[in-house]
Amino acid sequence: MQKLARPREFDVEDALNSALQVFWTKGYEGTGITDLLEAMQIARGSLYKAFGDKRNLYLSALKQYEKNCIEPAVQLLRGKEISDGGQRIRMLFETIILAVEDDNDRRGCFLCNTAVDQASHDPDVWKACQQMMGEMVQGFYCALKDLEDPEGQDEEVLETRAMSLNVAYNGLRVMVKSGYSPSDIRKTSERTLTEFGLL
Amino acid sequence: MQKLARPREFDVEDALNSALQVFWTKGYEGTGITDLLEAMQIARGSLYKAFGDKRNLYLSALKQYEKNCIEPAVQLLRGKEISDGGQRIRMLFETIILAVEDDNDRRGCFLCNTAVDQASHDPDVWKACQQMMGEMVQGFYCALKDLEDPEGQDEEVLETRAMSLNVAYNGLRVMVKSGYSPSDIRKTSERTLTEFGLL
DNA sequence: TGTGTTTTTGACTGATTGGTTCCCAACCCT
């Protein structure tokens, strides 16, 4: 017994993706509601009706980022279609490099950005960040397990190596935001992988 | 021929340090002028007279951070009083860990935070970040040169290893902000150093 | 066509933002 009424004139996911772009490039405090309205192409009231307040919208955008970017990355790391886990890790790092080489995309990782400037101010954001970081670490863990040359790594080592790789991954994305040249970024990425015995 | 007049009633460096604390914990957009006034214990007019506008004050605070934190870190890395460069690097990483273990300091690195959320919006901040990051890399470079076991690293490798270590350093500070436990952070740090053959 | 329900829209609100201005106080130098 649901009475249907006037339907939404905009696609929620499209609007969310637009909001994500804005938050991604300008940060939470840096974006005003008007910025969002312009990007999402909806009116003020519609935004509040559909997404609640700004904070809530930010959280939704973060979830959207998880869906768009984190999950694919994790899936790449876990994906068995490429048997060598090292290859999967190399491919993940390669995507970062290509983003800056090809498109000069300097926005970095929205998760990383959020962790840096919002996680400590909002418990919900904090939780979401921790969970997504955990997913990434798990991804690295799975990839490390599928190394061609397993060289006797016990559980403990595997786990810390996974966290360490995630740290390197985040660090690299900070490096991107710091304005280093694509070639420096590539060299650094390859060096890191080499140190981890993955190249 | 300078005519002196009424002297300042506050210490500029003290005020700058207070401002730095606020910016560090709340971020640029997250801090209002009133926050700064309260922390710096000065009146509105005094702030603008002494430091110019908010953006300028932020830049000054960044320079202050360089003086307080970056320079000592770089000096530690370059310092010849400890002959083994590996030991110096280990000590630097240890300071991060102790900050979170002892004081639960989750503010991370102000330079890193700034690079993430401000560098792309202001060319001056961008330049300052790049320069400071460069100093850090140079520090790592010097330390790597003074390794006990130099194992034939040519110039190119040394430089990329330095950048790679700086990336790991930044990544670790993002990890701190993501809320990981001190023990996880310690394990990850040690694992990273191990992978680099520094432990 | 009418009724009920939901969305859209834009005007509106009160609070807060960063920044300015102006007057008086405080100080140095002669």
Next chain:
DNA sequence: AGGGTTGGGAACCAATCAGTCAAAAACACA
């Protein structure tokens, strides 16, 4: 003591902030 110069402080500013609301509009169902 007095002139010149600067800092201090509060009132003040326009602009922007996030968020609300009521009326109009668009649909489903009868």
